Amino acid sequence: MTEKTIEIRIHGRGGQGSVTAAELLAVAAFEDGWYCQAFPMFGVERRGAPVFAFTRMRKHPIKLRSQIYEPDYVIVQDATLTDVVDVAAGTNAGSLIIINSEKEPGQFNLGAECRVVTVDATKIAMDIIGRPIVNTTLLGAFAGLTGEIDLGCIKNAVKARFSGKIGEVNAEAVQKAFEMAGCGS
Amino acid sequence: MTEKTIEIRIHGRGGQGSVTAAELLAVAAFEDGWYCQAFPMFGVERRGAPVFAFTRMRKHPIKLRSQIYEPDYVIVQDATLTDVVDVAAGTNAGSLIIINSEKEPGQFNLGAECRVVTVDATKIAMDIIGRPIVNTTLLGAFAGLTGEIDLGCIKNAVKARFSGKIGEVNAEAVQKAFEMAGCGS
Amino acid sequence: MKVIHAAIVKPGTTLVNKTGGWRTFMPECNYELCNGCGICETYCPDSVIVKDGDRYAPNLDYCKGCGICANVCPKDAITMILEGK
Amino acid sequence: MKVIHAAIVKPGTTLVNKTGGWRTFMPECNYELCNGCGICETYCPDSVIVKDGDRYAPNLDYCKGCGICANVCPKDAITMILEGK
């Protein structure tokens, strides 16, 4: 049992489901044996504006209530955010930033010390879900890239959240992103 | 200069001007060299219901804020009140109760140790003011019976309060009551 | 009077408060004139006029002497007289 | 930012907040089709379409890419294209 706390920040835009992503990550983590917390950035931001959400996970119960300043992982749902938000804020050499983009990581100039990977989640989502909704898809990539959470748990969380067909295709997109991320980057 | 505080309770019915009487007494007392306070019974009583008001006077400034429990003088504007209210409450042997009535004091059974006098203020008021409003009239009787306040001061207070003709006739009724009380009882 | 947990009170208990003491004038009915129409009862704001046989009579324990009954009586059967005279 | 006695602010200062960063789609005007009617300007909720000579053009620093201008243009002169492509 590790004492380490894993902290994740998810960037998105109001309306893109960042909080849902953080929540699903927490749900999946819990199934996977972690204790967890997920919470939104507390703000008044409107649809379209840059927002973020957090997930914190740890093998023993979490009592800590502060925000996350030094994320171990950063997930960026929309590459255009990198122009307007410092997605690398608080990261250190050991962190990992996952960006939804068709571009190469090198094309982003984040000023980060840490590893940056890109995943074309939009393409996966368009292909499989049929809409450019990437919040679930990226969780698959997260699982694949970090190995912190079992893929099955993420798929379960997604299916529990979205019933029927929608849950199915989302889970499929998760699987796909997991596979692409697992080999790729 | 006496240290004594003189405390007066005025009984009446809501709408009969008990507070005004108490106020005018205070105003007159002040002109006469006293310090003074006048205040109503603090209540929710409606017109017609028994009410009372207080005046407190003393040769040096009054800081005391409590109600009056042991009045030196009691003025009863309406003799029918004696059936429903204990107008003698708190009086002692040295007190004086002045009742507006055509009856003799002996006809009232107040259970009081103190002197009781009656003044037919209603008659005076009807004769002079033309209405059965006795609150000012009784102040004349008070002056006459007690000698505590100069008659002129009471008349001034009444005239200052009611302008023109009404003030005049009220002052006249005060004078009349003073005279009747002075000799009578 | 005892004070209980909240200011909850039994119904109709102002009956202890005999507002007859407020009265300066008292309604007096001339039953010769009265036709028993009950209008006085209807308009008594203190609900103190009660039918007593075929007569309407005020309960003087509570009658405040407002004079409405006298005013509304179509037969002028009621007169307000000075209390205690 | 300094904090003063009360939260009193100078006018028009949200100009520091370049909401162009919110955009996913960008309006592109085909001036061949445009008739200069100004309807797009009227209905831009962010008031970012400005008359530039006889042309109406969005200020991309602030345009959020809502697509209303494209939708209301009677000439279908405006197309919303994916940002950054």
Place this chain on the structure above:
Amino acid sequence: MTQLLAPGHRMCAGCGDALATKFALKGAGDRCIVVSPTGCIEVSTTPYPESSWNVPWIHSLFDNAGAVAAGIEWGLKKLGKKEDTTVMVIAGDGATFDIGLQAMSGAFERGHDMVYVCVDNEAYMNTGIQRSGATPYDASTTTSPAGKVSFGNPLPKKNMPAIMADHGSPYVATASIAYAKDAIRKVARAAEIEGPAYIQIHAPCCTGWKFDSSKTVEVGRLAVEAGLWPMYEMIDGRIEKAKKIRDRKPVEEYLRMQGRFKHLFTMEGGEEEIARIQAIADWNAEYYEME
């Protein structure tokens, strides 16, 4: 039969509010629960440990009668005890027109089954005759006093029945304490109708309007006869059955009876003011088709 409002209450001798309350209770019957906000009626009927009420009654605050009544209605429904129970508010004009308007508006919007009786004595009487939204034009109150440079209240009376009808109330009516049967009938009708009904009962206040306590009914009747108190019912927002007035009396007759309008007869310019008030009556007569 026990009076639903027991004697011994402390309202002024000759109080119009007492009559309105009596009629409202007659109309609603004994299966009702009454809510009263702060005001003359409340203060005069419920000094601990006494109460004049022989029906269940509750006072909470001055500004929330509509909401409290809504809670009673909703609570009874949820507990399965609503059935034949009428939830009735008996509230002053100040509580209704001013500080409790919003709570009432919300309750009416939501459609709670209640009868809201506004006892309209045209001012805040409990606190000593201050102007309310129901105070008529030119009435002198302590916060709209007549004076060297004032004719009294400068504003017209708020049209509360219309406002409540526009809330979708199925039944709105005006009544007067001078017309007992009519008032009782209207409350009874309101109690029968499902949904929020509003009845405004004109209740002359001898103390606040300054007339002799014996004349309460007379003054009330004159308000109607002068056309200053139109009496009508509104069914689903449409005015029905406005009371016809045969020989409409001049408003002057009504005004002259009351101390609150005395200045109109003593101050320079008073005549024009009276003419303005006459115009209100004339407008009423036409609008409500009284003649």
Place this chain on the structure above:
Amino acid sequence: MTQLLAPGHRMCAGCGDALATKFALKGAGDRCIVVSPTGCIEVSTTPYPESSWNVPWIHSLFDNAGAVAAGIEWGLKKLGKKEDTTVMVIAGDGATFDIGLQAMSGAFERGHDMVYVCVDNEAYMNTGIQRSGATPYDASTTTSPAGKVSFGNPLPKKNMPAIMADHGSPYVATASIAYAKDAIRKVARAAEIEGPAYIQIHAPCCTGWKFDSSKTVEVGRLAVEAGLWPMYEMIDGRIEKAKKIRDRKPVEEYLRMQGRFKHLFTMEGGEEEIARIQAIADWNAEYYEME
């Protein structure tokens, strides 16, 4: 010319409220002082130390805009500075229909010279799409959600223009963000008229009503064309100039565009519900003489 509402504000892309605000300011001009209660407009335009407003603007609370505006008007008058200044409230429907109703009612009763613009997006949007008194029948909001046993909001929309007209407002109007010129003209007219004017601007909210941000104007227009948003002016309480609709569209077309009505097309019994909404439109068409 500087925009009276500067860009950089944080309202959603495609926000109808932003349009309503823009038009209200165009109508009132730059000699106005604006009062906004809490709501989307306020929160999105004034995060310290920024502000989008190029006219003087004040926010105090959610529930008191009418009273704050009254104080501004009265204060300016007493300081001798009222003259050409327009005092304008720009408030959401929740602030207007519900929690701020009483403050507005008082201000209108007293006759303060102000323009009260209600930006009607038919729910509490700032707090995340809860039902207000302006929410239309069957709309799904988070506090009147559609669900297995619910068709959404069970209550009809409160008739606020009528209520305000009953307050004696000299000018009441409805407008829509889809008809810019008309809306601007109405606000300008309201600003000219002395006394309290009320204008309710229909402002589709892409986020709350769930349609694509590009369709705000289209949705707004369809509301009018379907007869669900009658546009009219009331002068001294009488309806004048209701906008004529030539080929009234079926309400279905309007409803189908919006996620908040989606359940009507998926749930059993939805058709009857749509028919009920059609009946509302038909009633409007007749009552406001649209056709």
Place this chain on the structure above:
Amino acid sequence: MDRENMSVVDGAYAVAHAVNVCKPDVVAAYPITPQTNIVEHISQFIADGEMDDVSINVESEHSAMSLLVGASSVGARAYSATASQGLVLMSEVLFNVSGMRLPIVVTVVNRAMSAPLSIWNDQQDSISQRDTGWIQLYAEDVQEAADMTAQAFKIAENSNVLLPVMVCMDGFILSHVYEPVVLLEDDLIDEFLPGYSPLAVLDPDNPKTFGAFADPGAYTEFRYLQEVAMKNAIPVIEDAADEFKEVFGRYQGGLIDEYMAEDAEIMIIAMGSVVGTIKEVIPELRAKGVSVGIIKIRSFRPFPAEAIRKAVASAKVIVTLDKNISIGLGEGALFTETKSVIYNSSIRTPVIGFMLGHGGRDIPKARIEQIVMEAGEVMKRGITVESRYADLKEELL
């Protein structure tokens, strides 16, 4: 004090008159017993042409205060009066006014809170608003209530303060008593109270945004500055009293006032009208050899922590009197806060808290004597007592 210039008037009149003299630009109030008489007098002044037509009748206290927010924001000197339910109904706006730093002055005619409904005096109403960021001054008598009104405007409008002020006077006991007072002198006011010159106003010629919201990055600092303004108010309140004395010749104390306190072993701390009664009792007790004195609290907000610590130096027992209670703590605020501000000092004097005079229960001299006697016992026997009602009627329970 100079009898020549005194008139016998009621408390409400004296305050209404003072308000008139202070020339507010806007007055908005809603009637509530026992405040009504103040607004009634103001209304009559206006109706008789003796005061500018600045007053407006509103539909609730929430709106009264909100209206003043608007008026004050355009630069008007703004005034209201209220009590009890009305004050608490305003509560949301009270927080808002102080946060917006609008120097509004309100007379609170103290009355108990419902339920059960009571129209009578205690100080639960204003005390329950002690967190709202308003300066709170308490008057001992009618003269002070009137004079404090002028001081209140001066304090509120001071540019280092800019906080609203409540002038609290006991309902009925002060508002409804007629007594000799010097009505605030119109001819002297300008010297004492200059016109109000706000730092910023709503003005189309110089548009500003009032009432922006503060995110977590700045909110604390706004609140902190309010607290700083309260600290700034401490000398300003003292100065206002001193200047008032210079101009008008009357002085009733600064933050606090002391009476026979210098050497007192039994030190009473109290505020409002009960102070008068205590001041009559003290010399009588002194004559009997009881070493008793009183610290009168004039300013409850800012709370005069430093002044209290100094003034209780001689005390062997401290007695606080509270016309309020925080139900569930079982203490009145003066008791709690007095203990709080001396806790970390070297003072270890026992503090006894008495609650009394709630819901209009009268406070006769005998009650004060009894309290002082009990305090004497505590002092002698060194026992500890907790807060309690001094005037509970056991027989009703």
Place this chain on the structure above:
Amino acid sequence: MDRENMSVVDGAYAVAHAVNVCKPDVVAAYPITPQTNIVEHISQFIADGEMDDVSINVESEHSAMSLLVGASSVGARAYSATASQGLVLMSEVLFNVSGMRLPIVVTVVNRAMSAPLSIWNDQQDSISQRDTGWIQLYAEDVQEAADMTAQAFKIAENSNVLLPVMVCMDGFILSHVYEPVVLLEDDLIDEFLPGYSPLAVLDPDNPKTFGAFADPGAYTEFRYLQEVAMKNAIPVIEDAADEFKEVFGRYQGGLIDEYMAEDAEIMIIAMGSVVGTIKEVIPELRAKGVSVGIIKIRSFRPFPAEAIRKAVASAKVIVTLDKNISIGLGEGALFTETKSVIYNSSIRTPVIGFMLGHGGRDIPKARIEQIVMEAGEVMKRGITVESRYADLKEELL
């Protein structure tokens, strides 16, 4: 705790679910951030047929609470949720509800007060209502907020108590966090929480008058009985926690809860979500040899005076943390009241008051560490400190 039965849900859901399990007869609430999610969940339960149709949308918080007055008076179990402006707008009704002794339960999702407007967390809102006669419980985490809801109904409805209860949970920090919780067990609730049987109700078959007014002859005694009810609540709160443990197996403390406090020299007293962060810091500091512990306040009203006096026995310095301030006293309520209740005891431990986390300012572990270090300094050097903000940004001033 048993992972099996846990679900990862947000705080609002957990509370809404608990409310549903407690089977209220009437729910009336008005939306306000960050409370909205609770009422939204309730609305959805109802729309989906998972909860009785008991909820009603109202037009303001003042009416929400007033509606519950009516509902509770006919015997309904009544619930609301609110925050900040909404709570304070209810204030007049809050006093009324406690005075009428109606056992209404409200979740307060704590948020700062305007102006300046802030939607973010602190506890100014509920603390400012501490005089209203409501029991106030504060939750440390989502589980406790949910469990406390059930306890609240039980406490409120106890016939020796009959007081309304606020369950306070920090806005966003608890309301918007998803974490593993055991959702309140529907199958166990009846054992724990019997149906509500009121002492009296409005009923045409047995007419009673509710809400009579009390003149000076009786008012004090009604208030006194409220205070007695608060005292009665002390064991009832403890018992509710114990019984809850018996039935549900979970326990989060009674009036207070202690963590590493037994021997702690530096004793933190705090309430709400910050307790969690502190509980993570303490073992780390203990590992470094710092003797620190915490007393968590669960019940702020009734204030656990006795429990605090006992629990601070070992302390050499006491540190209070306040997410509120009484402007003009410059202290948070926990600081003030802690000092107050130990003043007259033999305890002389210095108490240091820190205010922090106002208007949503985050409280990282480092802040707690810094505070403990400062307290250590005080302890060592024996110096006195006054209350201050622990997280003021000087650079903004």
